[in-house]
Structures are given as structure tokens and as C-alpha cells.
Amino acid sequence: MRVALDVMGGDGAPGVNIEGALLAAKEIEKGDTIYLVGPEEIVKNKLSEFKNASKFDNLEIIHAPDVIGMEEPPVDAIRKKRKSSIAVMAKMASKGEADAIVSAGNTGACVAASQLRMRNLPGVNRPGIAVVFPTKTGPHVVCDVGANVSCKPINIYQYAIMASVYSSQMLGIEKPRVGLLSIGEEESKGNEITKKTRALLRDDEDLNFIGNIEGRDVFKGVCDVTVCEGFVGNIVLKLTEGLVDHLFGAIRDELKKENMLFALKFKGMMKRFYKKYDYHEYGGALLLGVNGTSVICHGSSVPRSIKNAVLAAERFTNKQINDQIVDWLSSRPVETPQ
Amino acid sequence: MRVALDVMGGDGAPGVNIEGALLAAKEIEKGDTIYLVGPEEIVKNKLSEFKNASKFDNLEIIHAPDVIGMEEPPVDAIRKKRKSSIAVMAKMASKGEADAIVSAGNTGACVAASQLRMRNLPGVNRPGIAVVFPTKTGPHVVCDVGANVSCKPINIYQYAIMASVYSSQMLGIEKPRVGLLSIGEEESKGNEITKKTRALLRDDEDLNFIGNIEGRDVFKGVCDVTVCEGFVGNIVLKLTEGLVDHLFGAIRDELKKENMLFALKFKGMMKRFYKKYDYHEYGGALLLGVNGTSVICHGSSVPRSIKNAVLAAERFTNKQINDQIVDWLSSRPVETPQ
Numbered sequence A, B: 001m002r003v004a005l006d007v008m009g010g011d012g013a014p015g016v017n018i019e020g021a022l023l024a025a026k027e028i029e030k031g032d033t034i035y036l037v038g039p040e041e042i043v044k045n046k047l048s049e050f051k052n053a054s055k056f057d058n059l060e061i062i063h064a065p066d067v068i069g070m071e072e073p074p075v076d077a078i079r080k081k082r083k084s085s086i087a088v089m090a091k092m093a094s095k096g097e098a099d100a101i102v103s104a105g106n107t108g109a110c111v112a113a114s115q116l117r118m119r120n121l122p123g124v125n126r127p128g129i130a131v132v133f134p135t136k137t138g139p140h141v142v143c144d145v146g147a148n149v150s151c152k153p154i155n156i157y158q159y160a161i162m163a164s165v166y167s168s169q170m171l172g173i174e175k176p177r178v179g180l181l182s183i184g185e186e187e188s189k190g191n192e193i194t195k196k197t198r199a200l201l202r203d204d205e206d207l208n209f210i211g212n213i214e215g216r217d218v219f220k221g222v223c224d225v226t227v228c229e230g231f232v233g234n235i236v237l238k239l240t241e242g243l244v245d246h247l248f249g250a251i252r253d254e255l256k257k258e259n260m261l262f263a264l265k266f267k268g269m270m271k272r273f274y275k276k277y278d279y280h281e282y283g284g285a286l287l288l289g290v291n292g293t294s295v296i297c298h299g300s301s302v303p304r305s306i307k308n309a310v311l312a313a314e315r316f317t318n319k320q321i322n323d324q325i326v327d328w329l330s331s332r333p334v335e336t337p338q
Helices: A015-027 A040-048 A051-055 A074-080 A083-095 A107-118 A153-171 A194-204 A229-258 A260-275 A303-318 A321-330 B013-025 B040-048 B051-055 B073-079 B085-094 B107-118 B151-172 B192-203 B230-258 B260-276 B301-319 B321-330
Strands: A004-005 A033-038 A059-062 A100-103 A128-135 A139-142 A177-181 A208-212 A226-227 A285-287 A293-296 B002-004 B032-036 B058-064 B100-103 B128-135 B139-141 B177-181 B208-215 B225-229 B286-288 B293-296
Touching: A004 A015, A004 A083, A004 A303, A015 A033, A015 A040, A015 A051, A033 A040, A033 A083, A033 A107, A040 A059, A074 A100, A074 A107, A083 A100, A083 A107, A083 B286, A100 A107, A100 A153, A100 A303, A107 A285, A107 A293, A128 A153, A128 A229, A128 B051, A139 A153, A139 A208, A139 A229, A153 A194, A153 A226, A153 A285, A153 A303, A153 A321, A177 A194, A194 B051, A194 B100, A194 B177, A229 A260, A229 B230, A229 B260, A260 B230, A285 B058, A285 B139, B002 B085, B002 B301, B013 B032, B013 B040, B013 B051, B013 B058, B013 B301, B032 B040, B040 B058, B040 B230, B058 B128, B058 B192, B073 B085, B073 B107, B100 B107, B100 B301, B107 B286, B107 B293, B128 B151, B128 B230, B139 B151, B139 B230, B139 B321, B151 B192, B151 B225, B151 B301, B151 B321, B177 B230, B192 B208, B293 B301
Parallel strands: A004 A033, A004 A100, A033 A059, A100 A293, A139 A226, A177 A208, A177 A226, B002 B032, B002 B100, B032 B058, B100 B293, B139 B225, B177 B208, B177 B225
Antiparallel strands: A128 A139, A128 A285, A285 A293, B128 B139, B128 B286, B286 B293
């Protein structure tokens, strides 16, 4: 098993990524390799800063001189910067030289490169990004959070199948309950897309479909998988991040006014709290539906998230989750290609 | 000025609503009247429980024997239950017997009744619900949060105009900054609807349009008005409510484990915190675009929210906000009716 890691992606690159790779190198299975993809000199120099780096024989540098910036237009960047770390990784995957790719860089570029190079799994019309929301009642998978802005019902139906396989195989949830994000529980509530999607979800007996859910249910633990179109899922993901930051910041400000000692105590408590709700634990988001393993990490990843993303990529590949997705989809009536 | 209040709507009806009406009766302008709309016997009995009720000569009971349940299909309910409080209020408004209506009942039924009876303002294709999010940097209006599930660009453009007038006139914000909710700041980011809407917003020189905003910006104070289609806005509203409840619940649980005294101190702090972020302060959401004043309250309204909703209805009417909306829209090139 060979995981290619983008050394140049994310706010903390290259240091955070190298540190994460070293953490992962300790834990990956014997015989597995992590490819460090980036400009050779930079990777080498950064590696030399870590004393223990030379101990590992499961790290290998792959030279990729170019870098795609976080704000570059994805498709353009992929076409023009063929020697960027993201483009090189995707090409390696397409040629069978890597089994999985991991990047904390430009999300759009990762999606575009993965789609372009790896192609879709048989039976999948459009890949979707699956993110794990840590909640009180357990991990909750939301798909799609932005790969596919304007979905057709068949896309969302396929997300439900892919995310169900992901939830059961990667998170150990038996018969994951699937909810369709809409604006009311009743069948009549929603837009044209959700109404048509609902019928597809309901008719698949292998799905544990519980019906529509509302925004307020996302953190209630009423289901294990939530599906929606990428436009909505992206807003849900970013609103959640923004609101959590905003609330904790506001609470902190309020506490400081009150009593510094109280604020410090609270800080300790919040650290433990954050740990429980920590998305770094899940490392990254899987791009479900491509013929390979593509893990997209948060731009603000820390070494632990990079490590967990590499380990998630390894597990996703070893568990042959894509085979299970293809198997499920192959026994479904084929829809007109979208 | 006559405000009709639905005595039977909401989780705390009729008690909370009557209590709210009594609070409002103390504060409304001289000569103004609050109509208490509901089954006469129930309203009378409930009123008699409040000692000070007989002191007010600005309260009047309007008999409406039927009640529309929170879960009833809105349009059906409005058509069948013509003597329900909501239907009676909307009819009063349409006949000029009431200047404003306020309800904490079935939101869909309120929207349907208002649209059906009051009709739209000249130049408005579809009304939208405007909700105020209390944020650190001030009140932030989001429109539409669920009146119009599938919007056309012209609808969202009109929401921007209506919500701008609302923000400046009701909340005192000069030249409110308008953001379009999408999934990236760049012009190229978003779906077909947002791309077309963006062009309309950009071309209106009287709008203070700042461009696309993302989910994470909603609570950042980057704009004063956010526009989006009802499907997305409804998910944003409910996700926010659900996430706030979830986080505060989780923090409380964590604190209890730690130290009861600490938890109690935190409770006091949270009360003050809640006060600052309290949506009850704004009373209710305005249904912008109908030819009249229609205020929709949260189902879990408390007496203070009902009071504030009645006062908001009075202010919205007195400030002739609808005239300003009509004025702005009349000077705009007319779009093909949607």
C-alpha cells in the first residue's frame, strides 16, 4: 500500500505535513510506504529538521516542483501546473504508482485532479465529498459538502449508498441510518430535487432510510448519514465551523470580563471538550466515488490530522470500500447517465 | 393602528400569547389597538387569569373558533379552516380591518394566508421571510428563510432590496451591506441561481452589495443583510438553532462532570450571554413583500417575544416600510413576471 502525501498543501505546509507524515510512518502497516510529494529540496530540508526522520525506511520523496495555491481556480491550475504536487499525485494514482492520495491543499484542485485522473467508479455519476461531523452521539457523515454544486437526484441517491458503506466500514456503524436534508420532515416538504431523491432513497431496501431531516437535526443524532447537494452541504459545513468559532470566542470574551481565573478554568475544560468534538481525529474528508482513494484535509490541518488522514487513506484502501460501493451500485437499475 | 394577534399559535398558547399581549398593551402608542384573535371563551377565560387585564382599553377580542395545528398542511388548512385564528386575521387585514397580523402558529399557514389574502406588493414577485440573527457585531438580517423554497434570481434580488429597507428602517443600519450566500467568494463560485443573482445585485447601484459570502461568514459581521433561497435559508436558520442548543447542552454536561459550583457560575454567565444573542428580542420574522404587515413568531415564543413582535408590527407599519419597498422597486426595470 502506497499513500502519496501532498507536502505543499495547507496553511502549515510543508512543516506540519512532514511532521504528520513522520507520525503516520510510525503507525502504518509493515511494507506500506508514504510518498512525500513536493519540491525535492524543500522536502529534504524540512525532513532534515526532524531528528527521527532518518530512522524511517517507509518514506520516499517524489519530486514535484510546482505548487497550486489555495486560491487558484482549480481546473485551470490542474491543467497548467502539471508538475504541481496535486497533479503529480493524481497522475501516480492513475498509473497505479500510488494507491491513495492525501492533500490539505486547494480542495477544488484535489477534486478536479482526482476526477480527471482516477475517473469515477463504475456506476457512479458524480463523486461527492464525505465529511465526518463529530457529535455527542457519535460520528455523523455528511455528503456532499462541495464536490458537486448542482446535484441531480441520482447523485444524491448514490451519495447515500457510498456514505452508508463508508459509515459502516470506516466508522463501524451497523446499518447506518440515512437522512435527507430538507426543510421539513413531511414527504411534501422540500424542493424538486429532494422530493425526487426521497423516492429513490425510499425504494432502495438495502438503505436504512429514515426520511427527511431538518437543519436542527444535524447534531441531534437522529441519523448517521446525511445526504444533500454540494451547495447546501458546503454551506452547512462552513456555517458549522464559523458558528462554533464564533460562539466559543464570544463565551471566552464574556468569561474574561468576569474573572480571569474562571476563564482559565474554562479554557482547560474547553480543551477536553474540543478533543471530543475534534475533526482532526478523522483526519480528512473522503472523495467518494472516484476509482481510487482520495483524502482531502482541512487547510488548517495539524500534524495529527495529517497522520490520521494518511491512516484513513490506508484503511479505506485496505478495506476495499470501493469494491463494496461498486457491488451495491451494480445491482441497482442503471439510470440514464447524467 | 390595529394589530391582530393569534392567541392560539405557538407552543405556549394561549397563556404566553395573552401575557405577551398585556405586556405590549402597556407600550403601544395611544390610540392603537391589539385584537386578540381566537375562540372567545378561551380568550376571555385566559384573560381573566391576569389581574391587570381589565385595566387595558386597547385590547379587543375577535372570535375565531377554529385552530390550525402546527403540523397541518398549510394551504389545505387555510382553505378548510376559514374560521381559524390565522385565516380570520388574514381576512381582517385584507378588508382593512387590521393593519398588521402577528402569529406564533403554523409558519406555512401564516405565509399562505398572508399571500392569499394580503396579496403581494406592486413589483414583488414572491414574498420572503426575513429573520434577524443577533451577532456580536449587531443584528444581521437573513432573507428568505423558508417562504419561497425554489427561488429565481429575481426573487433573491428583490429580497436584497426589501431586506435592505428593513435593515435600515427597523434596525437603524445606514447603507446595509448585502451579501449573497454561496460557496466561495469568487464570482465563478456557486450554482446557476447565485451566479445570475449576483449580476442583478451588482448592477443595482442603490444596493450596498459586497459580493458572495460563505457559510462561515454569517456570524462574522462581514455584512448586515444576507440573501439566499428559502430552502438554503431555512436550513441555515434551523442548523444554527440546533447547533447552539447542542453546544450549550454539551458544555453544560461537561461542566457538571467537573464541578457543580463551576457549572452554576457558568449558568449565570450564560444567562447574560443569551440575553445578548437573544432572538426573542426581535420578536418575530417579517414576511417581506406582502401588501400589509405580517409577523411570524417562533413556535417557542415567550411573552417577551410576543410583546416585541407586536411592537415590531406597529413600528413596521408606522414607518411605512412597504411604501419604501414599492418606491425602490418601481424605479427598477420590470422583469418578466416569474
